Amino acid sequence: MGMPYFINVILPIPLEKEFTYSISPTEAELLKPGMRVAVPFGKSKIYTAIVVKVHQTAPTVYEAKEIDQILDQDPLVTPTQLRFWEWLAQYYMCTVGEVFRAAVPSALLLESETLILRNEKAIIDETDLKDDEFLVFEALQHQSILRVREISDILEKKNVIPILNSLLEKNIIFIKEEVYEQYKPKLVRYVQLGKDYSTEESLEALLLSLSRAPKQRDVVLSLFQLQAVTKKPVKISDLATSANSSNSIIKTLIDKGILEEQFIRTDRVVFEGGHDHEALKSLNEYQQSAFDAISKSFALGKVTLLHGVTSSGKTEVYVKLIQEVIKNGKQALYLLPEIALTTQLISRLQAYFGEKVAVYHSKYNVQERVEVWNNVLKKETTAQIVIGARSAIFLPFQDLGLIIVDEEHESSFKQYDPAPRYHARDAAVVLGNFHGSNVLLGSATPSVETFYNVKISKYGYARIQRRYGDVLMPEMELVNIREQTRKKRMKGHFSERLLEEITETLENGEQVILFQNRRGYAPILECTTCGHTPQCPNCDVSLTYHQLRKQLRCHYCSYHIALQTSCQACGSTTLDTKGFGTEQVEQELQALFPTAKVGRMDLDTTRGKYGYEKIISAFEQQEIDILVGTQMLTKGLDFRNVNLVGIMNADTLLNFPDYRAHERSFQLLTQVAGRAGRTQKRGKVIIQSYDPDHRILQQVTTHDYVEMFNEQLYEREQFKYPPGNRIIRITFKHKDYNKLNEAAEWFAKSLRIGFGKMVLGPEYPPVARIRNQYLKNVLLKIGNDHSLVHTKNSIKRIEKSFNAISFYRGVRVIYNVDHI
Ligand code: ADP
Ligand code: ZN
Ligand code: ZN
Numbered sequence: 001m002g003m004p005y006f007i008n009v010i011l012p013i014p015l016e017k018e019f020t021y022s023i024s025p026t027e028a029e030l031l032k033p034g035m036r037v038a039v040p041f042g043k044s045k046i047y048t049a050i051v052v053k054v055h056q057t058a059p060t061v062y063e064a065k066e067i068d069q070i071l072d073q074d075p076l077v078t079p080t081q082l083r084f085w086e087w088l089a090q091y092y093m094c095t096v097g098e099v100f101r102a103a104v105p106s107a108l109l110l111e112s113e114t115l116i117l118r119n120e121k122a123i124i125d126e127t128d129l130k131d132d133e134f135l136v137f138e139a140l141q142h143q144s145i146l147r148v149r150e151i152s153d154i155l156e157k158k159n160v161i162p163i164l165n166s167l168l169e170k171n172i173i174f175i176k177e178e179v180y181e182q183y184k185p186k187l188v189r190y191v192q193l194g195k196d197y198s199t200e201e202s203l204e205a206l207l208l209s210l211s212r213a214p215k216q217r218d219v220v221l222s223l224f225q226l227q228a229v230t231k232k233p234v235k236i237s238d239l240a241t242s243a244n245s246s247n248s249i250i251k252t253l254i255d256k257g258i259l260e261e262q263f264i265r266t267d268r269v270v271f272e273g274g275h276d277h278e279a280l281k282s283l284n285e286y287q288q289s290a291f292d293a294i295s296k297s298f299a300l301g302k303v304t305l306l307h308g309v310t311s312s313g314k315t316e317v318y319v320k321l322i323q324e325v326i327k328n329g330k331q332a333l334y335l336l337p338e339i340a341l342t343t344q345l346i347s348r349l350q351a352y353f354g355e356k357v358a359v360y361h362s363k364y365n366v367q368e369r370v371e372v373w374n375n376v377l378k379k380e381t382t383a384q385i386v387i388g389a390r391s392a393i394f395l396p397f398q399d400l401g402l403i404i405v406d407e408e409h410e411s412s413f414k415q416y417d418p419a420p421r422y423h424a425r426d427a428a429v430v431l432g433n434f435h436g437s438n439v440l441l442g443s444a445t446p447s448v449e450t451f452y453n454v455k456i457s458k459y460g461y462a463r464i465q466r467r468y469g470d471v472l473m474p475e476m477e478l479v480n481i482r483e484q485t486r487k488k489r490m491k492g493h494f495s496e497r498l499l500e501e502i503t504e505t506l507e508n509g510e511q512v513i514l515f516q517n518r519r520g521y522a523p524i525l526e527c528t529t530c531g532h533t534p535q536c537p538n539c540d541v542s543l544t545y546h547q548l549r550k551q552l553r554c555h556y557c558s559y560h561i562a563l564q565t566s567c568q569a570c571g572s573t574t575l576d577t578k579g580f581g582t583e584q585v586e587q588e589l590q591a592l593f594p595t596a597k598v599g600r601m602d603l604d605t606t607r608g609k610y611g612y613e614k615i616i617s618a619f620e621q622q623e624i625d626i627l628v629g630t631q632m633l634t635k636g637l638d639f640r641n642v643n644l645v646g647i648m649n650a651d652t653l654l655n656f657p658d659y660r661a662h663e664r665s666f667q668l669l670t671q672v673a674g675r676a677g678r679t680q681k682r683g684k685v686i687i688q689s690y691d692p693d694h695r696i697l698q699q700v701t702t703h704d705y706v707e708m709f710n711e712q713l714y715e716r717e718q719f720k721y722p723p724g725n726r727i728i729r730i731t732f733k734h735k736d737y738n739k740l741n742e743a744a745e746w747f748a749k750s751l752r753i754g755f756g757k758m759v760l761g762p763e764y765p766p767v768a769r770i771r772n773q774y775l776k777n778v779l780l781k782i783g784n785d786h787s788l789v790h791t792k793n794s795i796k797r798i799e800k801s802f803n804a805i806s807f808y809r810g811v812r813v814i815y816n817v818d819h820i
Contacts, residue, residue, distance in 0.1 A: 009049035012101040022064040034075030038068040038161045046112040068159040093815040094419035103394035107366040112149040115176035190233035191259045219243045278351040290462040297460025298438040306442040308464030310674025330401025337410040338389040360388035390424030400435040408441035445667040452723040474676040474683035476701035478692040492588040510643040512626040519602040521547035522577030529572035540769040601629035634671040645676040650689040729819035733812040743811040744776040
């Protein structure tokens, strides 16, 4: 007998090391790094693990168990990915297992505790099912949800994962995930004649009954004719054109139940008939010179920043670059912040590249994610271009030629919880390096870090200073609401100037966007007699007053109570609100502009199914005149008819207790302002503030990015913040206040021995208790001239000693490298 064979695997759990299992010589021949195996773990658990190495060295401290089964014929994960995972784990101070779990779609990661559901909609030909598969199918008829472990008992088989994988592929079962909201694709509104009018008689009766509403009758007739040809629902916009009618008449018919409304996903309809692709737009001279600068910089192997003002046509430059890459048969990755991943952009890219575009999104359903994963892995042309949110960096690219990180300044590229707490932009730069691919970062308001990298010539640079079509940058006006309030010129939260501009804009038939970065009616409800404000019992924060739902809600946990009409402390009925949110702005608008149609876009109105898409499309179709919203409004939306943007109150942004607050305010305000006047007419922006002389507001109004950058850089150098330094934030978390305090103090003291003044804290964050867990942060600053690896090793050593102290057991220690 020869030497025994072993494999090292990564398990999807937060343990530091790889585990070794034993395999047979035949298995050793089949197995390659990146393939999945089902392995036993602990007393009774089964996990899907990834092979990293096949070898012949027996583990010394434990006896290797045998694997249960090989799950793949070919690797599911590439060698480059394995290297990338290693890098992420090392850099962001987590385990490779945690990266593995975040990287691979959960449907590919079955384990004994995974919950399995039956796909109610599956059309099943029982003869297609193998015996075991049929038994699972049958069991799920009796019990709607089963654990993998239970299925294993039913089949009296130790390992059922291959059977379940096969059922997943056949779409017969689902796995239950946390109830994420599903991805909300752009929906196009279609209508058809109601079911009651399917016969000729009923239709005739209908037309007769509409004889005194000729416009409505015309719509019905047009629809009937259109449907006679296609036998399908008709796009509302097509119907309006063909009946020469307005949306409001169509809406009346829908309300009456004569027409039925339907929403159909664009990405499902666009390619039905194999439409021709749109030709690429030819770049104007500014775009072209940016394109040339980018190409030159790429030739030098440099990561490059495209710094183009809002509406300068950056997307068209990206499109040109993508075209070049795919012409050479390579793959392209287009990263966007989750919320900017709207179908406005998806449809724009699909119009150029058709079915080559795949979308990858953490909220996409599992099947779709697995499909994209496999297509990328097999280098199929159907996923040659991937548009995705941050998790798309985990896809198994084979031949990646280009990575674009659009809106690179967006803080939502940083994963906050759980580990790996990675920054997708920074990770993308490393990924690009591993693949030898070009990396382009794009923004109208680059992050201080990125612009600093340009300044020290680490990154290349391309600039577009003009909006496309020579549209002027919006005209900015600051309004001093302190003064206006003193002179009693405010109506609610509106200054005279803002009201004048809204009135004029509406009169011109144009639309308005109003920005207030708080949802709800008011963040604080206060008793004017005793000063009591209702607090969340689970978190250290006051409850936000939501008037429409008549509730007080916590924005940090799900706690909410019905609105009280009297003070819980003293019984007084004189309750007052402090601060204001989007609901209040909406309400005031309705009183001030009773005939205008007001819409609201915030977490509360976009939560429902397709909520976000519905509001965007209603605004696009001008069914809404004034849209009030939170920062959701800022993200790369391209509305054609918006001529006025109002910032209700810039001060809450500026006063946020964070060293980035000023940079963020500049970015947010510039981005919202950028929604105004994207066509020929010059747009207008009104910023209301108590402190209009604030440097940042001056810089926003003069569009002076460089001055903002220089001042911020100077301040950050003074206080040893990035980009000249790195920061690692260490958060301690426990339900016992005293234990947490002691633990955090101990840790900070140990850090100070090695790092002295570079250790800040421990300090409570602004909300010091969330869901009954107390939080405390320690911030460690590390000069760029210091070794990050050594620093991390020291921290880990301190953590080891910390973990050995039994009193601190249970205190969670969370690392956030490059915390933002
Ligand atoms: P940005 O991403 O820089 O904000 P966009 O790419 O959205 O700007 O461009 C703004 C508008 O100008 C879009 O409606 C786009 O279609 C149009 N546009 C940009 N470049 C061109 C071009 N070369 N030819 C025609 N239209 C263009
Ligand atoms: Zn009171
Ligand atoms: Zn709470």
